[in-house]
Amino acid sequence: MDRAASITIGDIEITSVWDGTLKASLDSILRLDPKEAARLVAAEHEETGVDPLVLPVRAFLIRTGSRLALVDTGSGNTKGPTMGHLPRSFAALGVAAGDIGCVLMTHLHMDHIGGLIDESGRPSFPNAELVLHCEEASYFLDTAEDKLDARSRRNLDFQRLAVAAYGDRVRRVADGEGLPGVVARLAPGHTPGHTCWEVTSQGKTAAVFGDVVHLGAVQLARPSSAMIYDVDASRAAQTRSDLLARIAHDDILVAGAHLPAGGLGRIVKAGEGYRFKAC
Numbered sequence: 174m175d176r177a178a179s180i181t182i183g184d185i186e187i188t189s190v191w192d193g194t195l196k197a198s199l200d201s202i203l204r205l206d207p208k209e210a211a212r213l214v215a216a217e218h219e220e221t222g223v224d225p226l227v228l229p230v231r232a233f234l235i236r237t238g239s240r241l242a243l244v245d246t247g248s249g250n251t252k253g254p255t256m257g258h259l260p261r262s263f264a265a266l267g268v269a270a271g272d273i274g275c276v277l278m279t280h281l282h283m284d285h286i287g288g289l290i291d292e293s294g295r296p297s298f299p300n301a302e303l304v305l306h307c308e309e310a311s312y313f314l315d316t317a318e319d320k321l322d323a324r325s326r327r328n329l330d331f332q333r334l335a336v337a338a339y340g341d342r343v344r345r346v347a348d349g350e351g352l353p354g355v356v357a358r359l360a361p362g363h364t365p366g367h368t369c370w371e372v373t374s375q376g377k378t379a380a381v382f383g384d385v386v387h388l389g390a391v392q393l394a395r396p397s398s399a400m401i402y403d404v405d406a407s408r409a410a411q412t413r414s415d416l417l418a419r420i421a422h423d424d425i426l427v428a429g430a431h432l433p434a435g436g437l438g439r440i441v442k443a444g445e446g447y448r449f450k451a452c
């Protein structure tokens with residue numbers, strides 16, 4: 174289990190919530206020599222003692238005063254036994270599902286949306302509004318199935334049911350909208366509406382993202398690489414390169430769903446790429 178960790182951005186607190194682990198594969202890496210990808214993974218494994226291909230999966234709590242929001246929901250019971258542990262993490266943190274006033278989505282892939290509904294199809298967060306970027310909603314919810322790429326069609330029934338379960342409490346937002354101090358910034362490519370949630374308070378900023386960095390050992394070191402899970406690999410690579418450059422330059426804190434060691438920290442320049450430094 175991840176160590177639960179928190180960072181403070183002015184008067185806003187961000188806490189990582191462990192959901193489990195997912196096994197990644199070197200075969201899923203694109204736009205990079207497979208030997209170089211294997212070398213990067215082996216080097217990080219050697220340095221940290223942790224297999225970088227065992228990806229942590231997390232959500233993040235954002236607490237502003239008495240208000241509690243959740244970025245992503247983990248995988249619920251849609252994956253195997255290595256995932257779906259978010260309820261246990263909530264219990265350890267003393268948080269109840271009913272305390273969540275807002276769920277903010279980074280994107281609608283299953284390791285992020287799977288926990289949105291229970292096995293009966295009811296909202297897992299009964300008092301929450303559901304907020305997602307209008308671009309993500311338009312792609313997964315409004316597009317005719319035959320116009321989507323094959324991978325995006327795989328879980329469409331679940332994605333549409335899970336969002337519909339929140340009825341009139343679904344809010345589609347554009348860039349710059351969201352909650353006080355927490356706004357959507359489009360970070361497209363992995364999915365067309367992949368969203369980085371920008372948290373700002375008292376002059377400090379954090380970026381909360383999903384799969385801008387999926388396999389850190391490779392994608393931080395070589396931001397121009399991509400993965401087969403990206404709807405648009407070249408756009409995902411461009412977004413990653415641009416966002417990591419800005420985050421490192423402006424010393425913005427990050428909260429990443431699949432980053433190692435608690436997922437909260439800094440991105441620092443290293444060679445032709447970057448490294449993650451946990452808080």
Ligand SMILES: [Zn+2]
Pocket residue numbers: 282284285383384430431
């Ligand atoms: Zn993911």
